[in-house]
Amino acid sequence: MASSKIVPASPKITSDADLNAKGRRKRQLQTTLAFWGFVGPMMLGLIIFAYVPIIWGLILSFFDARNTITPTKFVGVDNYASIIGDDQFRNSIVTILIFALFIVPITVFFSLWLAVMVNTVRYARAFFRSVFFLPTACSYVVASLVWRITLFNGLPYGFANNLIYFFGLDPIIWIGTANPPYYWVVLVTVRLWLQVGFYMILYLAGLQDIPKELYEAAYVDGARPGWATFRRITFPLLRNTTIAVLLLNLIAAFQAFDEFYNILGAKSGLALLARPPLVYLYNIAFTNQNYGAGAAGGFILVSIIIVITLVQGKLLGFGRSENQ
Amino acid sequence: MSIASSKGQTRATGYVVAKGTSWRRYLGQAVLYAVLIFISILFLIPFYLIVRNGLMTQAEITAPDWIWLPKGLHFENLDKLFNDPLASMAVGLRNSLLIAVTQVFGQMLFASMAGYGIARIPYKYRNIVFYIFLVTLMIPGAVTFVPKYVIVSYLGMVNTLQGIIVPDLFNVFAVFLFRQFYLNFPRELEEAGRVDGLNYWGIYWRLLLPNSRTILISLGVLTFINSWNSFLWPLVIGHDSSTWTVQIVLSTFLTAQTINLPALFMGAAVGIFPLLVVFLVLQRYIVQGVARSGITG
Numbered sequence: 001m002a003s004s005k006i007v008p009a010s011p012k013i014t015s016d017a018d019l020n021a022k023g024r025r026k027r028q029l030q031t032t033l034a035f036w037g038f039v040g041p042m043m044l045g046l047i048i049f050a051y052v053p054i055i056w057g058l059i060l061s062f063f064d065a066r067n068t069i070t071p072t073k074f075v076g077v078d079n080y081a082s083i084i085g086d087d088q089f090r091n092s093i094v095t096i097l098i099f100a101l102f103i104v105p106i107t108v109f110f111s112l113w114l115a116v117m118v119n120t121v122r123y124a125r126a127f128f129r130s131v132f133f134l135p136t137a138c139s140y141v142v143a144s145l146v147w148r149i150t151l152f153n154g155l156p157y158g159f160a161n162n163l164i165y166f167f168g169l170d171p172i173i174w175i176g177t178a179n180p181p182y183y184w185v186v187l188v189t190v191r192l193w194l195q196v197g198f199y200m201i202l203y204l205a206g207l208q209d210i211p212k213e214l215y216e217a218a219y220v221d222g223a224r225p226g227w228a229t230f231r232r233i234t235f236p237l238l239r240n241t242t243i244a245v246l247l248l249n250l251i252a253a254f255q256a257f258d259e260f261y262n263i264l265g266a267k268s269g270l271a272l273l274a275r276p277p278l279v280y281l282y283n284i285a286f287t288n289q290n291y292g293a294g295a296a297g298g299f300i301l302v303s304i305i306i307v308i309t310l311v312q313g314k315l316l317g318f319g320r321s322e323n324q
Numbered sequence: 325m326s327i328a329s330s331k332g333q334t335r336a337t338g339y340v341v342a343k344g345t346s347w348r349r350y351l352g353q354a355v356l357y358a359v360l361i362f363i364s365i366l367f368l369i370p371f372y373l374i375v376r377n378g379l380m381t382q383a384e385i386t387a388p389d390w391i392w393l394p395k396g397l398h399f400e401n402l403d404k405l406f407n408d409p410l411a412s413m414a415v416g417l418r419n420s421l422l423i424a425v426t427q428v429f430g431q432m433l434f435a436s437m438a439g440y441g442i443a444r445i446p447y448k449y450r451n452i453v454f455y456i457f458l459v460t461l462m463i464p465g466a467v468t469f470v471p472k473y474v475i476v477s478y479l480g481m482v483n484t485l486q487g488i489i490v491p492d493l494f495n496v497f498a499v500f501l502f503r504q505f506y507l508n509f510p511r512e513l514e515e516a517g518r519v520d521g522l523n524y525w526g527i528y529w530r531l532l533l534p535n536s537r538t539i540l541i542s543l544g545v546l547t548f549i550n551s552w553n554s555f556l557w558p559l560v561i562g563h564d565s566s567t568w569t570v571q572i573v574l575s576t577f578l579t580a581q582t583i584n585l586p587a588l589f590m591g592a593a594v595g596i597f598p599l600l601v602v603f604l605v606l607q608r609y610i611v612q613g614v615a616r617s618g619i620t621g
Binding site: 032131251 | 359440
């Protein structure tokens with residue numbers, strides 16, 4: 001490099017442009033190396049634990065792989081057919097649809113309600129926010145344990161039964177019976193308690209972004225703060241947050257596993273009351289060791305989730321601007 | 325941060341209302357507080373039940389008449405818990421801590437490096453790489469657990485702690501947030517660093533990382549909580565009790581034939597205690613992290 005300065009007119013060095021090109025190429029190579037130095041570890045990890053499993057799972061789903069993780073015989077769409085033809089799988093889809101139908105609207109309603117209330121009080125705002133957010137730190141296992149053993153214990157010493165006894169009612173078997181299906185109360189309340197604070201935080205963040213001038217203008221126009229301003233200003237401006245809460249919540253509900261597994265179990269007995277797809281797949285893959293069918297079931301579930309997400313996105317006009 | 329700043333806003337609207345009928349405003353606030361306090365009590369009942377049951381005897385827990393406060397505090401339940409052959413709680417705590425700490429450091433390192441690379445190194449195909457990463461966010465994680473298990477077992481990591489830790493070290497969502505963060509990082513600072521002779525690594529390690537404290541803590545705490553509470557993956561990978569996490573220990577304990585109730589609830593208390601501490605100390609960062617992830621979600 002230095003030599004070009006000393007003998008700029010030397011005929012051996014073909015041209016400045018050539019040198020610049022060389023330098024540019026060298027710099028480019030350095031940039032490429034630096035980039036992969038930083039992004040490479042992530043890329044490698046994702047290849048091994050995200051892309052390869054997806055592709056390998058797709059291959060596996062067309063093969064027979066029982067009691068072994070190696071695909072043994074090509075069976076075409078047999079795995080898919082057997083999963084779709086299985087009553088237990090279809091029941092699990094019905095179960096999760098019922099679950100989503102309860103948990104999603106209830107969570108949206110309560111998280112918004114709590115956020116608006118916390119945002120309206122003048123004092124102790126941080127305290128209430130902390131209390132409602134605290135369950136986020138609790139695991140599904142611990143919450144299931146509390147719900148199953150002490151809160152909704154079917155025996156008279158359970159907390160809920162003590163409470164209703166206070167009002168003169170007989171103890172209820174919360175988890176053990178199919179009819180009436182009180183176990184839905186248990187399953188829905190445990191998830192609600194665990195996640196509502198999280199979504200409340202999202203709504204609180206959304207409420208910050210609403211300009212206060214809008215409320216003042218509305219007041220000048222004669223709108224009383226309360227239901228009218230909520231319906232006309234607050235709720236429409238929280239639209240994007242609501243869409244996010246709905247989608248996150250729905251996708252999470254479809255992957256429910258922990259509370260079903262720990263409250264109702266996986267295989268027999270109570271598990272037959274309500275078994276979501278993930279518990280079903282867990283049984284197929286890890287109890288029956290049928291990995292081919294397990295992989296196929298995973299892809300069916302992914303398709304269902306994607307379709308429902310798209311339909312919901314379409315219904316809500318996902319991506320439309322806030323101003324419209 | 326942003327949530328605290330709301331105070332002024334509602335104060336302002338509150339002031340507007342105050343010009344109207346003030347008794348109405350007071351009544352409204354009173355009703356609001358009553359409702360909030362009632363819901364707060366409901367929300368705290370499960371925590372109360374854990375502590376109550378953890379400090380009582382089996383006979384007291386199953387007594388037909390409700391006992392609000394334990395008569396004596398039975399801290400010996402703690403000994404019972406740690407000596408119970410069904411629940412290897414000490415091993416579980418060690419495993420959970422090891423897994424969570426490794427995942428926090430691993431995830432933050434890999435994600436911040438990738439986020440910096442994509443945001444600031446002018447490589448031709450960096451946006452394509454970014455989109456290839458983002459595609460994985462569209463596949464719900466829990467649904468690919470069967471093929472992921474197959475890959476992990478090819479690598480011989482079933483029934484090991486590595487098998488639980490390593491597959492979850494690569495968090496694309498965190499890459500997304502770090503990229504966003506570094507895109508807004510002042511370029512002047514970076515150029516000053518370059519003048520001082522820092523290369524890409526030096527800029528990342530000496531300039532960007534120390535200035536990413538807030539995002540590192542808020543994402544790190546969320547990672548810690550998720551890792552500590554995760555259940556399905558450790559259940560699938562850890563067959564042997566030496567690889568069980570706290571959650572698996574508690575779940576096994578829960579489904580055992582005969583349950584020692586006080587020890588079980590003492591176990592639940594021990595299992596959530598570390599998180600409650602982390603939670604209360606770093607709540608500001610957690611709220612920020614959640615709000616940040618919600619904006620993009």
